[in-house]
Amino acid sequence: MARSAPNVLVTGTPGTGKTSLSEQVAAATGLKHLNIGDLVKSQQLHTGWDDEFECLVIDEDKVCDALEDLMAEGGCLVDYHGCDFFPERWFDLVVVLQADNTVLWERLEKRGYSERKVQENVQCEIMHVIVEEARDSYGEGVVHVLQSSTAEEMEENVERLTQWARSWRPSS
Numbered sequence: 001m002a003r004s005a006p007n008v009l010v011t012g013t014p015g016t017g018k019t020s021l022s023e024q025v026a027a028a029t030g031l032k033h034l035n036i037g038d039l040v041k042s043q044q045l046h047t048g049w050d051d052e053f054e055c056l057v058i059d060e061d062k063v064c065d066a067l068e069d070l071m072a073e074g075g076c077l078v079d080y081h082g083c084d085f086f087p088e089r090w091f092d093l094v095v096v097l098q099a100d101n102t103v104l105w106e107r108l109e110k111r112g113y114s115e116r117k118v119q120e121n122v123q124c125e126i127m128h129v130i131v132e133e134a135r136d137s138y139g140e141g142v143v144h145v146l147q148s149s150t151a152e153e154m155e156e157n158v159e160r161l162t163q164w165a166r167s168w169r170p171s172s
């Protein structure tokens with residue numbers, strides 16, 4: 001069955017601005033913002049805590065099961081720092097946010113992350129890990145990389161995604 005509204009994935013290294021962007025686009029378009037980190041916690045879609053990486057270990061199968069019906073309906077804005085385990089067929093647009101390394105370092109430090117965790121995330125950004133993951137997992141025309149270091153860039157990204165969602169039409 002064809003979706004009546006588009007599904008968008010907003011991905012990128014932690015701290016690049018996925019949640020801030022998704023909240024504003026959802027408010028402007030009526031798309032449903034699904035913050036996967038929050039969903040994992042509230043619905044216990046994990047297998048426990050990883051001491052080494054200082055995070056919950058997400059149960060990818062459970063997350064996909066929990067999302068399947070919503071994604072089939074369409075109109076979802078999925079916000080998560082990984083993207084290779086979602087079915088490719090779910091998304092009409094995949095946005096990868098990137099931020100300047102120094103800016104990202106400061107944002108993560110401000111959150112109270114340990115120095116090691118900040119370093120690992122900034123390293124991930126430098127190596128373009130999520131961009132590569134997105135390009136390996138989704139079609140060329142679907143993946144768009146957007147910069148999100150400044151408030152102006154955030155504003156432009158909100159505007160771009162809002163316009164895109166408003167002009168999207170189901171394929172016949």
Ligand SMILES: Nc1ncnc2c1ncn2[C@@H]1O[C@H](COP(=O)(O)OP(=O)(O)OP(=O)(O)O)[C@@H](O)[C@H]1O
Binds near residue numbers: 016021037081
């Ligand atoms: N383009 C931007 N300009 C200025 N500040 C920004 C920008 N993007 C994000 N921020 C700020 O950076 C911080 C992290 O943003 P946010 O929580 O949206 O990131 P995230 O990618 O969703 O992180 P996580 O993956 O950990 O949930 C917030 O304080 C937010 O206000």
